[in-house]
Amino acid sequence: MAAIELDLSELEPPHPWERVVEQLPKLQQGDWLQLWHHREPIPLWSLLKRLGLNYHCIPVSALSVEQLQQLGAVPPRAQYWLLVWNSSDTESASTCQWLLGS
Structure with missing residues (x-):
């Protein structure tokens, strides 16, 4: 069980x-993607739905103190935190x- 973490916050389309599409086939039982992005990747949502993947996207500014402590350092340009499973x-x-606080 492990997070595959990708900092996409410095990358342009x-x-x-x-990078996300490269990682999707690597997801094994118990794995999830944890992504940092500088914008909400709306075009990705339809692909994830078609593949039967769940996702949740939260603005970094909306993360709780507890979530920030759990996640550690947030990349400087990251505006969104995403989980895909x-x-x-x-x-x-x-x-x-659990990470989402639900």
Whole structure:
């Protein structure tokens, strides 16, 4: 069980999309993607839905103190924090929900 963390906050299109797509096949049971981005990657949502993946996107400014402590250093240009996990993977879903504070 592990996070695959990607800092996409310094990248311009289409490089963030490409980096995410490269990582999707690597998700194993219990794994999730943790992404930092400088904008909300709206075009990614339809792809994730088609692949049966769940996601949650939060502006960095909306993260709680507890979440920030848990996550550690936020990349300077990051404006959004995203989690992506397989909807049929209860282990990663549970971890992501915990990280989200749900």
